Amino acid sequence: MNCAILAQQQIKARCAVLATKGEDIMKKQLSLAMAAAMALSLAACGASQSGSAAETASTSDATTEAAASWGDVTLTMWGAEEDQTMLREMADAFIEENKDKGNITINIGACSESDTKDNILTDPTAAADVFAFADDQLNELVAAGALQEVSLNADDVKSRNLEGSVEAASLNGKLYAYPMTADNGYFLYYDSSVISPEDAQTVDGILAAAAAAGRTFDMTINDGWYIYSFFAGAGLQATLAEDGVNTVCNWNEEPGADVAQAIMDIASNSAFVCASDADIVSGIENGTVCAAVSGTWNANVAQEKWGENYAAAKLPTYTLNGEQVQMSSFAGYKLVGVNPHSANVGVAMMLADYITNEANQQKRFEVRNLGPSNINVNASEAVQAAPAIAALAAQSDxxxxxxxxxxxxxxxxxxxxxxxxxDTQGKTTQQLVDDAVAGITAPVAQ
Incomplete structure (x- = not known):
């Protein structure tokens, strides 16, 4: 399609959206949307924004003339508490690169990726323009009309990111978000001065070594994300139903009751602590924790505390009816989305694209040890040699x-x-898993 025609269509579409919202938008704001739509359309026709670290030198040189002025632009971007300083640096770099286009203000707010959906859906029209979120929230955000489809440079985004991350950012063949990390899973961290590689292979070995050292093995079991590992490891299921809303779960089938008993046995061990993520961090820092199940977001903490004794591995096996069973896990990705209710959708999409490009994914790895979804960064020697990334890769099986x-x-x-x-309140383990499955599979109110 001719670039000019495509640009005109994008401008008309943006104007139509603005008109249908019934918003009282000043001419300057409307001009902004038109300029951004034109910029994105021309970028899609003539400029690639991927390929090497040099891509961050400019969002697209080809758009400079067409988007000579965005006017006054104010955006709000949400990200994890731990990422606030890094996001501020990225936002400032984006502003600097585009300072010739207008007065750009980017406000940064803290919002855990796990809570993004709930905060967005409270009032999508008042939510952030750009936000990070866990990939399992994508379906509901799309259904609520709270995610702008990535259409203009979708092929570019897909080509530079791992296939799994693109799949996680897509629904019904359409791309709705920009992949940011490929590390939203969990594995085992351990202090190798206490836990040997052999000990780390089994929960029994970890607990025995921790007890001998007067330290603890921590994991968050009272959380659906982590307790899944025991049941899935035993071959049981908890997955999305075909309707895309409800859950199919058979934890109350054989050997579900025995899995529940195995968890109780682990939890009753004096060297085990069921701890929140924040408490795991505190325990690593104060020296009480020598092994923990967590994710890449805590790699820096473990590495700084344990130094040369810092180690990571796939999840261990646990004892189920006298046999060793490999713990499974949830895997996922972190994504960046754009709010279609933004008054500056075009610029917001350029910002989302910018903070997830190759160089900024490299920055996330260097600053936070976060596993990249970008193909080039993921394949780098430094990433492949990182203990946490290697453990996550081993757990991926x-x-x-x-x-x-x-x-x-x-x-x-x-x-x-x-x-x-x-405290089972007099119920058998079979009754407990029956109750859990009844709640998990209860029809979602719509």
Missing amino acids: YADLQRVGTNYWDPAASLGQILVSG
Whole structure:
């Protein structure tokens, strides 16, 4: 299609959206949207924004003349608390590169990727323009009309990111977000001065070594994300139903009751602590924790505390009916989305594209040890040599893309809390998993 025609169509589409919203938009704001749409259309026709670290030198030289002035642009970007300084640096770099186009203001707000969906859906019209979120939230955000489709440079985004991350950012063949990381999973961290590589292979070995050292093995069991590892490892299922809303779960089938008992046995060990992520971090820092199940976001903490003794591995096996069973895990990705209700959708998409490009994914790895979804960065020697990334790769053979309905989380967490406390209130383990499955598979209210 001719670039000019495509640009005109994008401008008309943007104007139509603005008109249908019934917003009282000043001419300057409308001009901004038109300029951004034109810029993106021309970029799609004539300029690639991927390929090497040099891509961050400019969002697209080809768009400079067409988008000579964006006017006054104010955007809000949400990201994890731990990423605030890094996001500020990225935003400032974006502003500097585009300072000739207008007065650009980017406000940074803290929002955990796990909470993004809930915060966005409270009021999409008042939410951030650009936001990071976990990939399992994509379906609901799309259904609520809270994600802008990535259409103009979709092929470019797909070509520079790992296939799995692109799949996680897509729905019904359409790309709705920019892949940011490929590390939203969990594995085992351990202090090798206490836990040997052989010990790290089994929960029993870890607990024995931790007890001998007067330290602890920590894991968050009262959480649906982590308790999944025991049941999935035993061959049981918890996944999204075909309707894309409800959950299919058979944890109450054989050997589900025995899995529940195995979890209770682990939790009752004096060297085990069921701890939140924040408490795991504190435990590593104060020296009480020598092994923990967590993700790449805590790599820096473990590395700084344990130094040359810092080690990571796939999840261990656990004892189930006298046999060793490999723990499984959820796997996922972190994505960046754009709010279609933004008054500056075009510029917001350029910002989202910018903060997820090759050089900024390299920056995330260097600053936070986060695993990149960008193909080039992921293949780099430094990334491949990182203990946390290597452990995540080893765990990937026993990991499933996280896809469950909204009714999964609370019953799964409640089951974990009961098993950790040991207070079954007189119920058998079979009754406990029956109750959990009943809640997990309950129809989602629509």
